[in-house]
Amino acid sequence: MDVAELERTRAERKYGRKAIFSSALGYGLDGFDLLVLSFALPGIIATLHLTNTAAASLATITLIGAVIGGIVFGVLADRFGRVKMLSYSVIFFAVFTGLAALAQGYTDLAIYRFLAGIGIGGEFGIGMTLAAEAVPAKLRARATSWVGIGFQCGVLAAAFLSAPIISAFGWRGLFVVGAFPAIIALVLRKKLQESPKFLQRQAQTAENNLAPVSSVRSLRMLVADKETVGISIGMLVLNSVQNFGYYGIMIWLPSYLSTRFGFSLLGSATWTAVTVIGMMAGMVAFGYVADRLGRRKAFWIFQVGAALSVLVYSQLTDPTALLIGGFIMGAFADGMLGGYGTLMAEYYPTEARATAQNVLFNLGRAVGGFAPVVIAIIAASHGFGFALAVLPAIYVLAFFAMFLLPERKHIEL
Template identity: 30%
Template sequence: MILERLEALPTGRFHYKLLLVTGLGWLFDSMDTGLIAFILPVLAKEWQLSTGQMGMIGSIGLIGMALGAIIAGTIADRIGRKKVFTITVLMYSIASGLCAFSWDYASLLAFRFLVGFGLGGELPVAATLVSEYAPAKIRGRFIVLLESFWAIGWIAAACIAYFLIPLYGWRMAFFIGALPAFYVFLIRMHMPESVRYLLSKGYITEARQIITDLEKQLHVPVKPFDDETEVLLKDASVSFSALWKKPFISRTIMLWLVWFGIVYSYYGIFMWLPSLVYQQGFTVVKTFEYVLIITLAQLPGYYCAAWLVDYIGRKYTLSLFLLCSGIASYFFGHAGTAGMIMIWGAIMSFFNLGAWGVIYTYTPELYPTSIRALGSGWAAGFGRIGGMMAPVLVGVMLSRGFDIGTVFYMFAFVLVAVSAIVMGLGIESKQKNLESIS
């Protein structure tokens, strides 16, 4: 049987190549998202932007991401993961380059919306593709490692901001953000279509050919396939209503709420982080330096989560990291010195991004193949509503006289609340075959 042979494949060069190819897409996405956060303080000074306008620049990309996640997730269950991944990477690359030619606030908003659409479409589709290829014993670790490329992208954005923006201006940063367009050729050469997707559409010959090719690559003895009928993965209809039927309804509610909370807190905090640190009285260069240090803490957070997710499980790792991120957010908001800002910022960054790695692992595992990208896309899309709201809300709160402590008290409450929701509604999917999770 095709799926039995897929699961029996040893972890080898193919899996790591797939991780690298999809991870690079994740890195470029993150770099673009990070760049706008670092550009905002410079842009606000040059264009005399209000805090409300700054918040809108952060939020407009999230509006695009919400629509991109929903539409791309739906289409990926119909035309394939690889095609949608390629299209969305190309779209956000071109749109990022167009941002460099923005002539005013309105034009930048339009281009950032298109960037967000591409970004939002790529992420859940990439996670779905990797989860459908990684064997059950390493799937959790692989998805968290995939998400760890996000931290590398933010570090790249911080380095671009630190070394290039002071010398060449903010437009150069957007030009660099357009480079991933060339990466599309790597995707087309080195990324196969999902075997599980092919089976869900009845493309048995194509699925068998991929398995045979992989067995040859991984030096596994290749045996002819029997003429017996393969089990097609059509256990749920490809429709939005399928997400709200048993046993998926409780999973959908849990995932939507957790996605909302984690995206709300992340974009509310990190989109404003350089600006908030800058408002504490530090220079632009010193601000970028502090934020770079805080961002570096994301990498060990991912690696810790990658180990725990297959050791204590998805549910408990996610709940723990969300809780600790909430606690750190509270203390970061009340930090009074540069040292405390960096310490609590690093702890907050460690746990918040580790939680991101787990949620991308957890989400596709809770749906069958026929609605996996659809379910992942809608969960991520609903979460982006939180991402739209948070940057604008922070701008409004600051403009109305609320201090940073109050802002971060709000984020702490949200993170602790979604941690409790995971514990209450989550199920464990650790090291189970995707077809056996119930």
């Protein structure tokens, strides 16, 4: 390897690390917001006099907003660039998260949460696209898994910061803290160059005197032919199952631990944090397995593990067993998160990649957004333990959806 090639390799590795870190940071803000809302719910219920179902709908409304944001920011990222739109989505999210601290009733809080959701919607797909395009094919699953770990770092930060912030400033203080990411977004944009794959596509378009891909055409590429339609359906099922399982578990886990076992807010945070650490460990493991054994085998292993571990966790009563079980459940139930970014990067072309990531993931997130309400309704009649016990059924659906998705390990984007 000559000096020029060595320098180029070093530059590519450096860019890859920066792209992964920036993407993980942006997605981490999404994770922080999720658990902040979870810990804020008891205070919101008391202050605004809401029912559990109405309070849970705030999470659903946020995730519905994310669908709109996913479509808008995904299309814009394919048209104007990944880094620019990632920054704008974070700023949009941060502003309306901060305004939620001023809410005086359900209606205005729901509006702020919906608008914050629009910003949240851009972060997964753009970050996953940026990371997938920044590394060699043999490392792709590990790269997108590290972006997913960023999400869990945000969740973990919220788990430890929520209790002291609530004690000092009340639930409104949590949303004030959520406004600070706007500063991070501005720094992020200045420090990171645009994706080489995106720039290469732009150059080819200009060289051949072609018009930029329109928003409508980007969306049509998700259903371009029979094979692509099958892939999009399969990805929609996988994303829906992933988000339904995740939000069904995480939104109500602190309340479940508190009401059934009498844990304090700090105690619930500790047990939740162990589950989140398990999720992070699962993502690291999934990335290596998917890059070594292939995407299908990795997903099947983790889907079976998720179904079994959630079922077992719902039956546990001993605090120590809950700690261990929570770690294992987290590893399998959320370890697959980065894999979705890998799959969608490999199935869709550069000019529609961010669109596909954001549209399909956030449609799945909209379906998953109903999980907190469904869990609340089932728990009202049969208890949270029973609600968790029926959740594993969704992973059977995901297992069979994998047959719609071809194996494309190590292909060049």
